[in-house]
Amino acid sequence: MRTQVGIIGAGPAGLFLSHLLARAGIDCVVLEARSREHIEGRVRAGVLEQGTVEVMRALGLDARLTRECMIDNTLDIRFRDGLIHLDLPALTGGKHVTIYGQQEVVKDLVAARLAGGGPLLFEAEVLALDGIDGKAPTIHYRHAGAEHALPCEFIAGCDGFHGVCREAFPPGALTTFDRVFPFGWLGILSESPPITEMTYVNHAHGFALCSRRSPRVSRLYVQVAADEDPEQWPDQRFWDELRVRLGEGAGELVTGRILQKGVTPVRSFVAAPMRHGRLFLAGDAAHIVPPTGAKGLNLAVADVRVLARALGEFFRTGNPGRLDRYSDTCLTRVWKTVRYSTYMTNLLHRFEAHSPFERQLQQAELAYVAGSRIGGAMIAENYVGLPFDDD
Ligand code: APR
Ligand code: PHB
Numbered sequence: 001m002r003t004q005v006g007i008i009g010a011g012p013a014g015l016f017l018s019h020l021l022a023r024a025g026i027d028c029v030v031l032e033a034r035s036r037e038h039i040e041g042r043v044r045a046g047v048l049e050q051g052t053v054e055v056m057r058a059l060g061l062d063a064r065l066t067r068e069c070m071i072d073n074t075l076d077i078r079f080r081d082g083l084i085h086l087d088l089p090a091l092t093g094g095k096h097v098t099i100y101g102q103q104e105v106v107k108d109l110v111a112a113r114l115a116g117g118g119p120l121l122f123e124a125e126v127l128a129l130d131g132i133d134g135k136a137p138t139i140h141y142r143h144a145g146a147e148h149a150l151p152c153e154f155i156a157g158c159d160g161f162h163g164v165c166r167e168a169f170p171p172g173a174l175t176t177f178d179r180v181f182p183f184g185w186l187g188i189l190s191e192s193p194p195i196t197e198m199t200y201v202n203h204a205h206g207f208a209l210c211s212r213r214s215p216r217v218s219r220l221y222v223q224v225a226a227d228e229d230p231e232q233w234p235d236q237r238f239w240d241e242l243r244v245r246l247g248e249g250a251g252e253l254v255t256g257r258i259l260q261k262g263v264t265p266v267r268s269f270v271a272a273p274m275r276h277g278r279l280f281l282a283g284d285a286a287h288i289v290p291p292t293g294a295k296g297l298n299l300a301v302a303d304v305r306v307l308a309r310a311l312g313e314f315f316r317t318g319n320p321g322r323l324d325r326y327s328d329t330c331l332t333r334v335w336k337t338v339r340y341s342t343y344m345t346n347l348l349h350r351f352e353a354h355s356p357f358e359r360q361l362q363q364a365e366l367a368y369v370a371g372s373r374i375g376g377a378m379i380a381e382n383y384v385g386l387p388f389d390d391d
Contacts, residue, residue: 001119003029005311006139006152008126008165010039012102013283013300014158015109019059020308022116026315029150030113031141033125033159039106043189043260046101046213047072047198047294049385052301053098061108069100070212072198075383077348078249079202079366084376091373091380099198101213102297129155129168132279153278154311158304160284161269169276181266181345182352185209185221185291186233192256194218200292201245202366206350207292208245210253218256221264223349230261266290266345268338273327280307280326287334292348293341298385303330305388332389340382 005021007014010032021028032039048069056062073096077084088096113120124143131137132155139150157165166174183206194212201208206223213219222241224233235258243250269288274281283300306329310322322329347365351358369375 001029001148002151003027004152004315005029005154005156006031006137006150007156007158008139009033009157009159009163009283009285010106010110010120010122011158011160011283011300012105012109012297013285013304014156015106015113016055016301017156017158017282017304017308018113018120019061019109020055020304021311022113023059024308024312024315026311028156029152030118030120031124031126031139031143031150032120032122034122036110036122039122040103040110042103042106043187043262044102045291045294045296046099046104046211046219047298048098048100048105049298050095050098051385051388052298055301055305056105056108059112061112064104064108065098065100068104068214069098070215072097072099074197075380076197076199076249077202077366077369078199078247079370080204080363081367082370084366084370085197086376086380086383088380088384091377092384095384097384099212105297126159126164129165129279132168132277135278137278155279156304156307157279157281157285158283158300161288163285165279165281165285166271168279173276174271174273177268177270177272179268179342180226181290181349182226183223183349184226184228184266185264186224186228186230186238187219187221187262187264188238188258189213189260190218190220190256190258191216192218192254195249195252195254199246199249200344200348201247201249202348202362203245203247204350205241205245207348208242210242210246210249217259218254224263226265228263230263233261264291266292266349268342270331270334270338272331274303274330275323275327280323282307282330286330287338289337289341290345291341292344293337293382295337295341299334299337302333302388306330329389333386336386337382344379
């Protein structure tokens, strides 16, 4: 087997890329270390920017999304002195976000890829990359008990934060930027109807978030210690604490059977450049953003959109111009998104190290946004998704 583009990882980045390349008539193979059940069962965020939905629509992958998604036109932020209510279409010239779980996106993309004949190999773990400095790189992987080599023309490293592709860059070729916040999010899925508005909360006890997956399933989070053991949070403790943090908003809260519970780290990480020779990084392999902006999946889609276009141009015309600009094009959006996600994280969380002065500043920032169309529009514009920086 050989291919034009070897894609490592079947998360959102690798799956979207495989569909975009297939549409452009470019041959690719996707290698995924884990099983299909595993990648389809991972619960993550579920807020899709309009640009992400448009990519799904353009690929003809939006049938179930259109039937099952929920359109969100508002974002609420509760804080000590009041409520910020953002009317997204009014603040962004008609835009909104779409609620549809990441694992549902993954299921739809996997099904369509397999129906189209793949190739998409599960339980195919990439062990090493060879020759990324030349024109004929090779991916070495293990599948069904044997080791194989996949010769390609390009490699797409879509293997997430813990993958092998970033490590394949030569020593000194990458600069990394990292901020680990001193807290995590304890997240649950609950079999209960969600509260009406997507609601972020800044409370003296810490951040909370009420989101949803469907009219019958809520996705709820509370800020906890970074190394918190979810076992310390029996269901009743979770509901009690969420109720306290929601304050007046708790009236609407309906409890239900908790289906899943886990702790998400809150961190930023950027590796630059996102390309070395014939190896291109995309998605979490190159960057992580704090979950406060709900941007991880959307940023992965933005990367592979740029990459697919650049590869398309190269294979069509031999012009490497867009490939050469890939890293710079992506990193402009990545850093804007890191900025927004960091802004929201700083605005909404309890920081143990804050002085009384800094606590007052945080409340003043919230009060400012509550009373300013421009302050609210800045949040809304980023939340619905910045326009793609096409070059
Ligand atoms: N060989 C093959 N596959 C690998 C290897 C390897 N050595 N290492 C990692 N992978 C796979 C993982 O099993 C995972 O399924 O790469 C995939 C990477 O997927 P994600 O972690 O989902 O990353 P990405 O596609 O960039 O998604 C970005 O989605 O997962 C969220 O938090 C993430 O929201 C962000 C967005
Ligand atoms: C989610 O629905 O899981 C979600 C929503 C908003 C966020 C993060 C996660 O900022």
